[in-house]
Amino acid sequence: MATQALLLSIIASETSAAEVLSIINGCQATSISGTVNTKYRDYAGEDILLELNDVSDIPIKRAEHSYDDGASMITISMIVPESERSRMNDWIMNNHVDSESAGALQDYTWGVQVGDTVDVETTDGVLNIEFRGRVIGFKDMYAQVEDMEGDVFDVGLEDITVAK
Structure with missing residues (x-):
């Protein structure tokens, strides 16, 4: 197994800032964000984000407010080194919510890992690029992708899919 991207969606009322810091310990958190449910006055997500903002140097995004039936959530985007994979x-x-337990983890997605052949498609309106390459590492919140000519690009994780 190699270093790999991981996205976690955690029910805010079932966790804490200390738990979030413990989860990401040994990994590289690239961003933490959250949602707040104003319909049910569930501000746990916002409280956790504010506390994390005060005690860490991780990029924290402001909570998005919504008026619906969903729970307030914390979303963690992180890079997990091989040494932490088993712990994660x-x-x-x-902690996964399933039919047998009421854990804090609502959803998770393992993303690309070092060595994967990937398709890159960026369409941010400024620079539109499409190519196939290989993930050779991670730098902050970007995957480092080497194209077929040997050039290396730092690409946002949302712009990459594993090639089929």
Whole structure:
């Protein structure tokens, strides 16, 4: 197994800032964001984000407010080194919401990992690029993708899919 991207969606009322810091310990958090449910006055997500903003140097995004039936959530985007993969898998299995438990983890997605062949498509309106390459590493919140000519690009994780 290699270094890999991971996205976690955690029910805010079932966690804390200390728990979030413990989850990302040993990994590289690239961003933390959240939602607040104003319909049910569930501000747990915003409280956690404010506390994390005060105690860490991780990029924290302001909570989005919504008026719906969903829970307030915390979303963590992170890079998991091979040495932490087993710990993260254990945490996911012990905390995932399923029919047998009421854990804090609503959803998770393992993303690209070092060595994957990927398709890159950026359409940010400024620079539109499409190519196939190989993930050779991660730098902050970007995957480093080497194209077929040997050039390396820092690409946002949202612009990459594993090639089929």
